[in-house]
Amino acid sequence: MKNSLYIVIIGCGRLGLYLANQLSHVGHSVVVIDIDEGTFDHLSPDFSGFRIEGDATHIAVLKEAKLGKADVLFATTHEDNVNLMVAQVARKVFKVPHVLARVYDPRREQVFDQLGIETICPTSVAAEMFLLAVASERATRGDI
Amino acid sequence: MKNSLYIVIIGCGRLGLYLANQLSHVGHSVVVIDIDEGTFDHLSPDFSGFRIEGDATHIAVLKEAKLGKADVLFATTHEDNVNLMVAQVARKVFKVPHVLARVYDPRREQVFDQLGIETICPTSVAAEMFLLAVASERATRGDI
Numbered sequence: 001m002k003n004s005l006y007i008v009i010i011g012c013g014r015l016g017l018y019l020a021n022q023l024s025h026v027g028h029s030v031v032v033i034d035i036d037e038g039t040f041d042h043l044s045p046d047f048s049g050f051r052i053e054g055d056a057t058h059i060a061v062l063k064e065a066k067l068g069k070a071d072v073l074f075a076t077t078h079e080d081n082v083n084l085m086v087a088q089v090a091r092k093v094f095k096v097p098h099v100l101a102r103v104y105d106p107r108r109e110q111v112f113d114q115l116g117i118e119t120i121c122p123t124s125v126a127a128e129m130f131l132l133a134v135a136s137e138r139a140t141r142g143d144i
Numbered sequence: 145m146k147n148s149l150y151i152v153i154i155g156c157g158r159l160g161l162y163l164a165n166q167l168s169h170v171g172h173s174v175v176v177i178d179i180d181e182g183t184f185d186h187l188s189p190d191f192s193g194f195r196i197e198g199d200a201t202h203i204a205v206l207k208e209a210k211l212g213k214a215d216v217l218f219a220t221t222h223e224d225n226v227n228l229m230v231a232q233v234a235r236k237v238f239k240v241p242h243v244l245a246r247v248y249d250p251r252r253e254q255v256f257d258q259l260g261i262e263t264i265c266p267t268s269v270a271a272e273m274f275l276l277a278v279a280s281e282r283a284t285r286g287d288i
Contacts, residue, residue, distance in 0.1 A: 005278065076274075129269065130159075
């Protein structure tokens, strides 16, 4: 792939796994980090990236992942606080240009925002889609 | 609210709670069902709907919620199988016109789809948003 990106993914749960497989498949250089080596078993057989077993809140682990070279960091662990910490370190210490973190608790989105970290909250996104369904139901009934 | 909808929400976790508060706030008639009464403590003080403590996989509980009158059912518990079961009962037995279920496991979306149940998978939605971020990063670098 011409000009592929170097992408580091923290967390190899359902979301991290999906992203790692997809992004590797389309030709990006992917490094996935998880504290539990067992999660790597679910990576696609054609996953061509690197796997690092380790705690991403340790600078040494991020250095091993060559985070300083990364174009993108995705923080997708199940712990909002871990995602926040790693995302901040990626921005401030490693100067990663594009950092995105998952947050479960919508109330934390504001904190992340104030710290300049872009976030995606699956609960908020799902909620918006449910609310759109209500709007469409009303439209179907000719109420709006 | 003119022509408000009658909406039954199964599960009062983060998503169910948000939907119940929002939909009640804008004037819809909302019934929220959860097996754990404690979850209702987080409902907004101006929530004007009904709360039913009970197991939504029991027909009696759904009857108590007057599901036959509902315009919309949202199944938002943390159990995909519970959401699937309740969503099916709502469609087939109670003939609810608009049924939407949350599924955590994207592999289950197909099963739901075959059973005619509309689903929202927060993981898939979040993944798409992360992938869009990669596309935008490449666009920023002038690669596409």
